[in-house]
Amino acid sequence: MTGVQRRHAAGLANRAGMRAHSDWLVSPPPAPILALAIFFLCTAPVTEAFFGCTVAKNIQNHPCRHTPVFLLGDANAPNVDDGATAEKDDDGECFVDESYTSLTRRSALSRAAMAVAVGANALTSSAQRAQAEITPESTWPLWPALPVAPYSRRKTLRRQVGPGVWTFDQLIGIYYVHVPIRMTVVAMQKSRGLLVYAPVAPTRECLRLLQDIIDEHGPVRYIILPSVAVEHKVNAGPFARAFPEADFYATDRQYSFPVPLPQEFLGLPRWTKPLPPSSSEGTGEGMWEGEFEHEVLTVKPGPGSMYQDVAMFHKPSKTLLICDAVFAASDEPPPILMEEPEYTRALLFHARDSKDEVVPDTPENRRKGWRRIVLLFNFFFPGAGRANLGLGPVLDALRNPGYPYGWGGWMPFSWNGNSEVRSFNAYSAGGKPTMYTIIQIILSRGPEEVQKWLDRVTRWDFERVVPAHLDAPLSIGPSQLTEVFQFAKTGRNEVRFCDEDVAFLRQAEEGFLNFSVYKTSLGTLRGKDSTCGLTRPP
Numbered sequence: 001m002t003g004v005q006r007r008h009a010a011g012l013a014n015r016a017g018m019r020a021h022s023d024w025l026v027s028p029p030p031a032p033i034l035a036l037a038i039f040f041l042c043t044a045p046v047t048e049a050f051f052g053c054t055v056a057k058n059i060q061n062h063p064c065r066h067t068p069v070f071l072l073g074d075a076n077a078p079n080v081d082d083g084a085t086a087e088k089d090d091d092g093e094c095f096v097d098e099s100y101t102s103l104t105r106r107s108a109l110s111r112a113a114m115a116v117a118v119g120a121n122a123l124t125s126s127a128q129r130a131q132a133e134i135t136p137e138s139t140w141p142l143w144p145a146l147p148v149a150p151y152s153r154r155k156t157l158r159r160q161v162g163p164g165v166w167t168f169d170q171l172i173g174i175y176y177v178h179v180p181i182r183m184t185v186v187a188m189q190k191s192r193g194l195l196v197y198a199p200v201a202p203t204r205e206c207l208r209l210l211q212d213i214i215d216e217h218g219p220v221r222y223i224i225l226p227s228v229a230v231e232h233k234v235n236a237g238p239f240a241r242a243f244p245e246a247d248f249y250a251t252d253r254q255y256s257f258p259v260p261l262p263q264e265f266l267g268l269p270r271w272t273k274p275l276p277p278s279s280s281e282g283t284g285e286g287m288w289e290g291e292f293e294h295e296v297l298t299v300k301p302g303p304g305s306m307y308q309d310v311a312m313f314h315k316p317s318k319t320l321l322i323c324d325a326v327f328a329a330s331d332e333p334p335p336i337l338m339e340e341p342e343y344t345r346a347l348l349f350h351a352r353d354s355k356d357e358v359v360p361d362t363p364e365n366r367r368k369g370w371r372r373i374v375l376l377f378n379f380f381f382p383g384a385g386r387a388n389l390g391l392g393p394v395l396d397a398l399r400n401p402g403y404p405y406g407w408g409g410w411m412p413f414s415w416n417g418n419s420e421v422r423s424f425n426a427y428s429a430g431g432k433p434t435m436y437t438i439i440q441i442i443l444s445r446g447p448e449e450v451q452k453w454l455d456r457v458t459r460w461d462f463e464r465v466v467p468a469h470l471d472a473p474l475s476i477g478p479s480q481l482t483e484v485f486q487f488a489k490t491g492r493n494e495v496r497f498c499d500e501d502v503a504f505l506r507q508a509e510e511g512f513l514n515f516s517v518y519k520t521s522l523g524t525l526r527g528k529d530s531t532c533g534l535t536r537p538p
Helices: 003-025 032-042 044-059 098-103 105-124 204-217 230-242 341-350 363-379 391-398 417-428 437-443 447-457 478-484 486-490 499-510
Strands: 085-088 094-097 157-162 165-174 177-187 194-197 220-225 247-250 292-299 307-314 319-321 385-387 413-415 464-466 494-498 526-529
Touching: 157 464, 165 204, 177 204, 177 319, 177 341, 177 363, 194 204, 194 307, 220 230, 230 247, 292 437, 292 447, 307 437, 307 447, 341 363, 363 385, 363 413, 363 417, 363 499, 413 417, 417 494, 417 499, 437 486, 437 494, 437 499, 447 478, 447 486, 478 486, 486 494, 494 499, 499 526
Parallel strands: 194 220, 220 247, 319 464, 494 526
Antiparallel strands: 085 094, 157 165, 165 177, 177 194, 292 307, 307 319, 385 413
16 A cells, blocks of 8 residues: 555544544533543643653654644544654655554543543533534644543634734633633744744644744744643643754743653653743843843742743833733633634523523623633632532533533522622723732742742833733733732732632632642732622522
């Protein structure tokens, strides 16, 4: 069989497999799978070890190492879903040999994860699924490495947000609490090439959108993993392998818990370089050909954990890139959530006031759903809502598998409408930048490190900030950024939000989670106002 015939046969077999799985991948698994997803999140570094190390070891020094084997998968190409390897065919070209996949540990775990999800999804197999516009080139076959929404269906939205600066948004979430996760690409002006910050899943669609910029501005020269968080780390290795000629830097405190594992077992390629703490001193001095500056924020919040974030300043465009330390949310949902019917369904799902309600798709209902997603995302148990995590809502959901928005209409939260709006307005403040509550709890363990980092970052004359989540870009400069980190200067662990909203996190910090974080002189998290007068529904 010739190489062309082998590739064609592999493509036919793969497309058949894709059709077999596509039915359940369209809609999210029902409530029981939430526990599995949380388990994977809690054990993510170990999961990454199995899902990343086998592929990392097998592509090193391979004659077809430059073939992006992770990324072949649409209607016209084989879909490599289990770490397939690239081989040379009879014509001397590289192709994907999928017969190897059944031998890898990743393959076994991937199929196991899929089997669990398929079995759970059988509970809602009769649901009316949205007719999404997502094409096969949006498929991300390595989603079982971090089994959260949108699973394999990773639409990418590219936007230009500054001169020579583009964002690539995808989604991430659990229980329809979906928020953007963002990669930023910057065209270097002093020399031809691109810098990629916080890579997302390198689907064929993502790479196609990136190729347009490569054609105009030159190759990817630098890739930056600016975080130790699993949602960023899990995509960085595959993305770096798609561009093996680029310099790949990761923050230097990558870790796994509870078992410390070598870098290759975290899914990162062997050529990963540690990012120096600063571009203004030490080994980092003179990096980036003088076009960028960077400062790494490192805080150790508790035993067995670490937090790192990279502020990266592009001088020509006056753009500051930050990963997780700054957020902002306005009334309008992010564009990626309104890009596809399948994604918009999350907004309508959370806009309900009763379990079986099917709300119409209107701008107001989209905003209402977004408000609730933001409150759940930030506070877990916000002060305007009441949670019922018992069996009752789960059993109700199992009785209605055909609910059109999915999950059987599972509704463990109810809301007080007036208090909900007041709560969101306190958090949003019209889209004013702030900090994710969990991040402030973490950073309050290292106020001196935060202030030192902030003093350096605010010396740069940036005009916009591009975070990796929620709204972007933010039209702010150094003074507005400083306000986000006031807690480090004032010595009080205070937020501008309603105190009722942070009460659950404060109680967790003082109670069942106090073993996981060190004590801080700033005290536990408090709302700036002792109360906003929020009330829960009956």
